[in-house]
Amino acid sequence: MSQQPLWTTEALARAMGGRLVGAPAATVSDLSIDTRTLAAGEAYVAIKGHAHDGHAFVQAALDKGAALAVVSQDWAATAPPGAYIVVADPLKALEKAGIVARARTAAKIVAVTGSIGKTSTKEALAHVLSREGRTHAPPKSFNNHIGVPLTLSRMPAGSQFGVFEIGMNHAGEITPLTRMVKPDIAVITNVEAVHIENLGTIEAIADAKAEIFAGVEHGGAAVLPRDSRHFERLARAARAAGIDTIVTFGEHEEADVRLLRVVLAADCSTVSARIMETDVTYKLGSPGRHLAMNSLAVLAAAKLAGADLAVAALTLGETRAVAGRGERTQRRLASGSFTLLDESYNANPVSVRAAIAVLGTAPKGPEGRRIAVLGDMLELGPEGPALHAGLAEPLDKAGIDLVFCSGPLTESLWRALPPHRRGAWAATSAELGPLVIRALRAGDVAMVKGSRGSLMAPLVETLKQKFPPVPADEHQGAT
Ligand SMILES: Nc1ncnc2c1ncn2[C@@H]1O[C@H](COP(=O)(O)OP(=O)(O)OP(=O)(O)O)[C@@H](O)[C@H]1O
Ligand SMILES: [Mg+2]
Known part of the structure; x- marks a missing residue:
């Protein structure tokens, strides 16, 4: 299974609705939008960002051994000889590849949003799920209109789990992303006054996070912060989106995944929690009450994804704080x-x-x-x-x-x-x-x-x- 290429070049071109030009290799090992980290055999997608147009780096990508470059037809009109997938718009092409990658996998997909703790939660969850099966997750936040389709299009067909982070600065940004990711399980870590400059009120922030439900698959679940002042608002939005399974986490006595006790040490924590009727005590490899709260969401999502709770809880003890985050x-x-x-x-x-x-x-x-x-x-x-x-x-x-x-x-x-x-x-x-x-x-x-x-x-x-x-x-x- 692991020998299977990520994409055959033909399948990638078809998924992107693009035209193959030149003589590219038969397969593509990965997709990249950054020539600084690109490895030989990967497809380079020339994305137009705020500061740079990725087309300026196509030659550098090909020189580094890229299997091909995904370029716009405007640029291709005057392109030097090379191996290309020519598309109307490379970002749109990346989205299309992402949608095909999602459709071709049977993986359980989890999407994480929230004001704070998305990456921490995503990383811990990916770590836990990788014990259970082949797990695909982005290396960093990768939570915006480029990062999400890039992560999707890089998901191997044989993945058993996928963990995605979805972020936003403005209302309306999460909806198209969650519709691409189509999560089986949507997690909201919390709702706080972050990016309030753009959204105006905390209620507007809650509603923007709740957009994640728009993409949840039929029969899917939501994991929600029970202690949040906006919990009812989120739960209402989840139900309105047709989600019947709502699993809550927090200290609240009604939380399905409930924090019973946390002992904070300098470099770790010990957490006792009742997780959907099962009492579990586990260690967290990085300190702080906030990470203990995140771990409840992690275990809720892991359980919904079919993971073994005891193994998942044990695995959390191996997590370590990384540079920039503790x-x-x-x-x-x-x-x-x-x-x-x-x-x-x-x-x-x-x-x-x-x-x-x-x-x-x-x-x-x-x-x-x-x-x-x-x-x-x-x-x-x-x-x-x-x-x-x-x-x-x-x-x-x-x-x-x-x-x-x-x-x-x-x-x-x-x-x-x-x-x-x-x-x-x-x-x-x-x-x-x-x-x-x-x-x-x-x-x-x-x-x-x-x-x-x-x-x-x-x-x-x-x-x-x-x-x-x-x-x-x-x-x-x-x-
Ligand atoms: N539940 C939480 N409550 C408070 N702080 C937290 C929580 N979870 C993580 N943090 C801290 O907040 C910071 C950002 O965490 P993280 O990168 O996980 O958030 P994020 O939501 O992914 O952020 P971004 O929107 O920038 O991608 C880190 O310093 C982390 O330790
Ligand atoms: Mg992040």
């Missing part, structure tokens, strides 16, 4: 070492609070301090400054010793902090980096977080370059 490393300083918590991937008030809570329980050395390094949380609308200032309270509650801030929105937080908690403020993350570097000392634990646009990931990179990792066997807990 990765924890020990870094060397002249005088010892400090712990770096890399949460730099993205941020909003809910996920920053979750990360602050994790930092508050992280072990530190005798002279060490708990340090939060925070960049602006973007796309919050007029409430932005107040939502930043509002972080002063959880920082206080978690006993965070020092706070470093960068970006204009964090100014309100900076002003709300008591003087003893103020590390430094800078206009940009690039300017903040050296100030953090200068402040760090042995035994500290530093957590870095901010919206992608606040460029906290480069700050983490700077810290990592400056302070090499301490091998795991060299340190025991904090310094």
